[in-house]
Amino acid sequence: MSHLDESPLLVQAHGRVLVLTMNRPQAKNAMTLQLAQELARALEDFDANDALSVAIITGTGGTFCAGMDLKGFARGEIPVVPSRGFAGLVQSPPRKPLIAAVEGYALGGGFEIALACDLIVAAANASFGLPEVKRGLTANGGGLLRLPQRLPYHLAMEVVLTGRMLPAAEAATLHLVNRLVEPGRALDAALDLAADIAKNAPLALAASKAVMVNSADWPVAEKFTQQLQHVSAIRTSRDAAEGARAFIEKREPVWSGS
Structure with a gap:
């Protein structure tokens, strides 16, 4: 095994798509402080790199992430990065689109990582859940905040208060996941979805x-004004002009990110 393979986070670019792979298979990719710090750095680099449009987060060994590393927690280690939260992600996701490619368990903080993503691709054998109450804890990585926005209120409350697992098939019927695929295919399907997104400006x-994530908190009377602050520069961008030219010339656009 190479030194790279021993890293808790594997980082690989596929064109305009960045794949971040949590690499602690012996611990079902449970989140440590080191892994959280590496994720935070990788996401900062992703946002700053104009050559990248979309990122995917996934896990090795047939598991997405089984949550916080409890052995580390018992030693007093909390996998939280200041200003970015649990896993270096949940409090401050990247400004660019992020896809979760989920195989096996996405439990506790693992589910909260998936909920912090913009899209979720899940293998049929995936399971989601927030079992913290079973351990005398609460889901502090955004699960209590985001799940009621994604599921009907009473169902979200049941999932949290019972700590039960939500099978991928059930999650798909509830539109909690974007794609449901055969086991072992989650990353491939996420790459296909990311490629469709990365074709765009x-x-x-x-x-x-930014508009879709933030607009829920905007006062109704200010929604269009607030939206304009995010989109006004897009209309006069080089990419907007390139998009129009490419349409007229019946060719694929070449984006500059400016």
Whole structure:
């Protein structure tokens, strides 16, 4: 095994798509402080790199992430990065689109990582859940905040208060996941979805995400004014002009990210 393979986070670019792989298979990719710090750095680099449009987060060994590493927690280690939260992600996701490719368990903090993503691709054998109450804990990584926005209120409350697992098939019927695929295919399907997204203008992608994520908190009378602050620069961008030219010339656009 190479030194790279021993890293808790594997980072690989596929064109305009960045794949971040949590690599602690012996611990079902449970989140440690080191892994959280590496994820935070990788996501900061992703946002700053104009050559990248979309990121995917996944896990090795047939598991997404089984949550916080309890052995580390018992030693007093909390896998939280200041200003970015649990896993270096949940409190401050990247401004660009992020896809979760889930195989096996996405439990506790693992589910909260998936909920912090913009899209979820799940293998049929995936299971989601917030079992913290079973351990005398609460789901502090955004699960209590985001799940009621994604599921009907009473169902979200049941999932949290019972700590039960939500099978991928049930999650798909509830539109909690975007794609349901055969086991072992989650990353491939996420790459296909990411490729469809990455064909589009990167500035427009980031601005569209910003409006959709933030607009729920905007006062009704200010929604269009607030939206304008995010999208006004897009209209006069080089990519907007390139998009129009490419349409007229019946060719694929070449985006500059400016």
